[in-house]
Amino acid sequence: MRDIRYLLTAWGNWSGSRIGTEYKAAWPLATASCDIRPMLSDADGETVDRAVGRLKHFDPLGYDIVVAYYRGKASCQMIGEAMEPHRHRTYVSKVLERAEAYIAGRVAELLEAA
Numbered sequence: 001m002r003d004i005r006y007l008l009t010a011w012g013n014w015s016g017s018r019i020g021t022e023y024k025a026a027w028p029l030a031t032a033s034c035d036i037r038p039m040l041s042d043a044d045g046e047t048v049d050r051a052v053g054r055l056k057h058f059d060p061l062g063y064d065i066v067v068a069y070y071r072g073k074a075s076c077q078m079i080g081e082a083m084e085p086h087r088h089r090t091y092v093s094k095v096l097e098r099a100e101a102y103i104a105g106r107v108a109e110l111l112e113a114a
Contacts, residue, residue, distance in 0.1 A: 004104040007048060010038035012070030014045040047114075051106035055099055062099030069096060 040048065056063040068074045074082075076089040076096065083092075 004100050006038060008070045008100065010040045011045060011048040013037045014040040015049065016071055047110050048107060050110060051103045054106055055102055058102060059099060062095050065092060065096050066099045
């Protein structure tokens, strides 16, 4: 299985280039030829997106942290400071790790079903 952090980084780039709640592109987005950010195909992006969306029902805090970290490019420190009450970055890191493990399992399950 692909490395989940790489996959979520690529998902963050893929979903960040989309408009609206379904992340569908409103127009073709031009990328520089030297752009080396990891990206996903729409099919792979939608698979990861379904797994991340399922996380929202299972663990809303984990979902918020995954979205802030991978889509919003916020650090664990920044996320912790924005939480009420303020949390240490290690707390945020642990929640993020748990959410990544859940998403990895869901992505594997979705890929096996396909």
